[in-house]
């Protein structure tokens with residue numbers, strides 16, 4: 001195995017000092033001289049026609065500097081589906097209709113927040129309420145209220161995936177199960193809510209937007225279109241970002257309202273979502289009605305699977321369209337199904353759009369699929385580990401007609417889980433261990449944004465003192481992408497982490513990148529940064545080779561701030577000396593390396609897949625229904641590990657979020673109104689409920705990844721909820737198919753069981 | 756009607772005039788520019804705004820600025836000595852006890868108050884004392900380990 005100098009060892013977060021001293025500046029913290037405060041007026045109705053809007057009273061309130069409505073923003077609809085304009089269906093500000101409680105109708109800018117809020121009250125909107133529909137199964141019925149005039153039966157999108165001969169597969173099956181599941185809406189709950197600060201340069205017709213986003217490039221392009229500016233008339237800067245989890249992947253009302261208001265007033269405008277807005281007007285994890293059918297041979301071999309999903313898509317297409325495909329794809333993951341068929345329906349409802357969220361489509365598929373496999377194993381009297389071993393994907397497996405899995409550590413993970421369960425031995429009464437296997441994309445391939453740029457681009461510049469400037473638009477939203485990119489650059493160039501300086505999050509200085517979604521940064525931007533560093537390194541090697549006068553048969557290598565002969569490492573030069581000579585040889589120019597990555601020849605899904613398996617142990621209190629999650633053991637494969645401590649952070653954070661999905665988190669509704677839009681009534685896992693977690697690595701080498709690396713941020717969000725359901729089943733024998741598995745549901749199920 | 760507020764923050768005495776309804780967190784962030792203290796909710800339930808007021812950890816969004824009149828406040832900006840970090844801060848870095856960092860100031864200040872009161876807490880005591888300080892990123896275990904380690908470091912330093 002190759003010896004690395006930087007990667008594979010714990011590295012501290014490059015922003016650590018700033019973050020522990022309070023010096024790290026988030027959009028939320030920013031002010032500019034002369035700055036105004038903006039607020040957004042939102043629909044109080046789930047579905048209504050707008051008859052009239054009168055802003056005159058608001059405009060004449062002292063301290064109000066501007067009010068905007070759809071009169072300004074026009075009929076324009078926006079969305080990230082640039083390749084499919086018909087899917088860009090979200091009004092910038094609502095003109096004719098509102099479609100959910102929270103749809104933006106107007107915005108004001110005033111000299112302080114109180115005046116801005118007061119002004120919202122003075123805007124008079126006359127609505128004609130319309131019948132509304134909230135459940136996808138109701139919304140597709142004949143005669144249901146229709147959200148969009150051109151979309152019949154509210155069926156926004158359908159997706160079909162199929163391979164093999166499913167009907168024949170079921171004919172050959174010895175055991176068949178059919179089950180239904182109902183999955184809830186989870187909220188992203190980034191601790192920093194959505195927020196933006198816009199400043200407009202009227203002389204040059206250019207906008208600068210500081211914003212809390214995972215996708216600076218999307219925001220740049222979409223905002224430019226929304227405001228009729230040229231693409232590079234918008235400069236987006238992502239300061240430190242208080243997390244996103246998939247909820248900050250699109251263009252949002254804070255961004256375009258701040259932009260419009262800044263242009264209109266000629267003054268900087270800041271808009272920050274309240275926590276309630278964050279819950280009710282941003283995005284949410286997609287609720288789905290799931291139907292699954294699985295068939296297996298007597299020995300446990302899966303022969304066919306069929307899935308149908310009806311997603312509660314909310315009022316607009318948003319990124320929920322991708323979910324519709326992904327959940328179908330992940331329903332066949334990470335097992336070998338020779339025959340598979342999926343039909344997905346994304347249905348409009350009068351609720352906030354459901355969209356991308358960490359574990360995108362995977363957690364839903366995983367909860368249902370892993371629950372069903374466990375039930376099947378119980379029906380058949382097969383051990384849960386054995387049935388999974390029998391069907392697990394393995395290296396170089398080809399998903400028929402879809403994708404080839406290259407590296408895959410799942411078989412090894414299952415071995416480790418098997419050993420762990422054996423070690424745990426006989427469990428005490430009312431304890432249970434549940435399992436779930438998972439796998440996930442390392443970035444997506446489908447170019448729905450229609451970018452003409454490489455999916456990730458990077459630049460490396462080496463200064464005279466050897467300091468390396470790395471330019472990357474990979475969006476660090478807490479996951480540590482900036483640190484990862486520094487490590488990759490340092491490893492490739494053979495320097496130390498302290499020789500690297502990161503420049504990220506500014507669309508005007510960094511080459512383009514699609515953003516932090518689909519767990520794409522480590523693999524895609526990692527490859528771009530590695531290539532840029534290699535490009536710069538090659539320029540150093542030219543100089544080093546000529547200085548050393550080395551025999552042509554020797555290769556050069558860079559490591560530990562030296563450039564040396566790989567096979568005779570004692571013969572070498574100091575990195576610093578080579579840099580000085582190289583800059584001199586280039587007539588005093590910086591050494592510049594460029595890199596880019598776009599997947600090629602990797603199908604249409606993802607260039608690589610992570611894998612793993614997780615065991616969750618619980619104790620259930622039969623009196624109260626209370627579940628204590630005792631321990632979570634995970635065997636995880638994310639290829640070559642770049643930064644072990646950061647990976648652990650991703651694993652533990654994912655467990656927390658997935659356990660929340662399985663256990664306590666749910667947006668509760670009365671019709672279209674969110675009943676718990678605050679952190680008291682929406683219950684996150686806290687310190688007390690967080691189980692201890694042990695993670696073992698199943699190292700693989702992913703040929704497509706930088707140094708063999710692949711994703712870790714999302715796949716690991718998929719298993720905990722399903723494993724938890726399975727653990728509860730093994731502890732007390734009840735099966736719940738509509739998470740979260742609250743004490744009330746468990747008690748009810750226990751009661752039914754004993755009746 | 757504005758009223759006078761005399762408040763010591765991170766060792767400096769400030770003489771200010773504030774509206775009676777002004778929250779302590781607003782004075783810290785908006786008037787003094789100490790934006791290390793965050794706000795994550797409107798329901799007094801996230802802990803991102805935690806500071807130390809006369810030795811006790813408080814959520815600065817739950818306190819009127821005038822209630823802190825004549826008192827001493829320490830915010831995250833007041834912990835390090837120049838560029839030398841407080842052991843809790845260093846320990847947070849070493850244990851990757853933050854990701855996005857938005858909850859971190861609050862976590863660190865709560866941990867500081869905890870260790871001032873109980874220099875040698877068990878894992879369980881930390882869980883109970885820190886419960887209610889929400890973090891959406893880390894899953895808490897790495898914060899707990901950072902606090903345990905910080906307790907050791909502080910005791911080592913005292914020797």
Ligand code: FES
Pocket residue numbers: 793794795796797798799800801802803804805814815816817
């Ligand atoms: S801001 Fe959430 S508790 Fe103070």
Ligand code: FES
Pocket residue numbers: 191242243478852853854855856857858859889890891892893
């Ligand atoms: S580090 Fe992001 S909320 Fe705690």
